[in-house]
Amino acid sequence: MKKKNRFVAGVVACGVLAGVSTLGLTTAASAHGWVGAEGSQLIARQAMPANAGLVGAAAYDKQSFEAPKGFPADGPVDGHLPSAGVAAFSQVDEQKADLWAKNEIQAGPVEIDWKYTAPHKTSQWRYYITKNGWDPNAPIKRSDLQRISTIKHDGSEATTNPKHFVDVPADHQGYHVIYAVWDVADTPNAFYNAIDVDIEGAAAPDTQAPSTPSGLSAHHVATTSATIRWKASTDDVGVAEYRVLRDGKVVGSVSAPEFTDTGLSAKTAYEYQVQALDAAGNVSGTSHALKVTTKALPTKDETAPTVPTGLHTMAVEPRLVTLMWTASVDDVGVDHYVVTRTKGHEVKTFPSTATMFDDTTVKPGAQYHYTVRAVDAAGNESGHGTALEVTTPKADGADDGNQVSAPRWDAFGTYAKGDVVAHDGRLFEAVQGSKGAGDPNWINAPSLWKPLS
Structure with a gap:
């Protein structure tokens, strides 16, 4: 399918940008990411150029839509899904059928690329879309969404899996919202992005399966684990994931051509095969079998761990x-x-x-x-x-020896307007009520905190 990056503008008042600048967040080096890297068919709501005058502080901080992971059981509350529950980004939660610029797409596979400013170690990405019959003029709720794709990852940095191919259901047409969730592996949080789309109709069905994975090889074979790698498959649209079989049974799926199998028995032979799948569900042939025998338990363990x-x-x-x-x-x-x-x-x-x-x-x-x-x-x-x-930063009046004159700021804390906290040797006063999502940059947001020292 031919890629498109076209979008349909909603009702946008670009002239108000100057008035938003007082709400701008301070961008820090530990920022994170959003949907809309070069080559992506989709761009997140807060990153759409035509939405710049509507998203408030998010126009300057597209990457910090962060909240506890565990969606849909946990994460942002209903009505605040697009903003990830971040008070400074609440304007992004507004929901009207003609408000937001829309990505024009067709039903079927679409390419989604994230722009990473801090490529955290990652466990998975998940993608949802609004159900047919949803109300585009009401705040988005969990019950409005259906999951359409899960892209599993191996815990390595997000940049090792830059492109995702997600299948938009053929029965969806017109205005819908795709909800992207990036689950980070090395923090308790996830990143949430709302993506407005105008689905023009079904594209020609994708019936071509990916090529069969090849070149299987074993690495880091131990007593209870083994890593296998293979050459990446190719597909006319894109490979979505690989399915790994051990002794003929599926034991996992990954998005990159590498899989570590754990919980094995020592001194035991296993046989591995791999299949490739695309977003439309087409399955490649099954690779040749790779035989792997785990090591025997040592009578005396004399092997040191690898260097961290x-x-x-x-x-x-x-x-x-x-x-x-x-x-x-x-x-x-x-x-x-x-x-x-x-x-x-x-x-x-x-x-x-x-x-x-x-x-x-x-x-x-x-x-x-x-x-x-x-x-x-x-x-x-x-x-x-x-x-x-x-x-470490130098302390000032807010940190005199071991005496701190206010409670230390907690990135996960709940604060009311007027609360005073200490951070990096300085005192800050809450401008408005907020509940932290773990982002260390929020203390620098003028819309949330005012420095006192």
């Missing part, structure tokens, strides 16, 4: 540094990690059973170097990962 990688910060405050890294792999299993912190000649170590650690013993305005190593149950230690240098 990807050490980075999730938060840096005068008295807090939050670290995160990619899990190590071990032939038996990683027992824990050891975080080493150096400051001049001072060396401290901290144990962590997770791939995340909060260092609450740091001091304001100090420079630290961190490394992480992995340890298995037998005591075998990996080497140290690449060192990470972190400098």
Whole structure:
């Protein structure tokens, strides 16, 4: 199907942009993403150029539509799905049939590309569409939506799976809203985007199946797990996912040509095959079989885990540094990690059973170097990962020694107008009531918080 990036403009008053600037959010380096990268057939509501005069603060912060994951059981409340429940973006929740610019598409497969400003490790993407008979002049509710696609991921960064092909139902025509949900693997949150579409009618049906996966090979075979890889299939529209079979039974599906199978038995032979599927449900032939035999349990475990990688910060405050890294792999299993912190000649170590650690013993305005190593149950230690240098911000009047004159700001907290909090050595007063979604940028939003110091 030929790609299109056309859109139909709604009732847009572009001249009000200047009046919105006072609500603009401060864009930070830890921003996240939205639907509408180059090549995408669809663009999210807040990112549509023709909507710029209607979306308020979102015109300057398209990437922070973030709320707790777990949709539809959790996540944004009904009536606030397009804004993800972010108070500063509430204008995006307005719903009228002729209000928003629309992406013109045909029923059938459409390409959706996300623009990532911080490509978090990802578990999956899910896509919903409004049901036939929904009310386009009423706030969108969960009950208005039906799921049309789930794009599963392997926990790696989102940029390793940049293109998604989603099948728009053939019985849908006219104005509908597609609701995109990006589930992050390394935070408790997800990102939510509403996409307005005008469906012109069914395209020619896609009946061509993807090519058969080939070149299966085994990697990182251990006692209870194995990773298999293969050459990517091709399709006239696009491959949506791969189905992995172990001994003839489906054990998982992934969007990239790699799959790690866990929970296996030691010293046991298994046979793997792979099929490719497109968004229309066409299934390729089944690949050749790859035989994999897991390792026997060692009489004595002398193999160290792999070195932890990807050490980075999730938060840096005068008295807090939050670290995160990619899990190590071990032939038996990683027992824990050891975080080493150096400051001049001072060396401290901290144990962590997770791939995340909060260092609450740091001091304001100090420079630290961190490394992480992995340890298995037998005591075998990996080497140290690449060192990470972190400098904490200096404190000011809001943080006098160990005495903080206001409660520390919580990115997940609920606040009323007039509440005062401390963050990064400064005091802030709430401009309006809000409930945090975990985004560390909200404290810098003028529409939510006013600095007092």
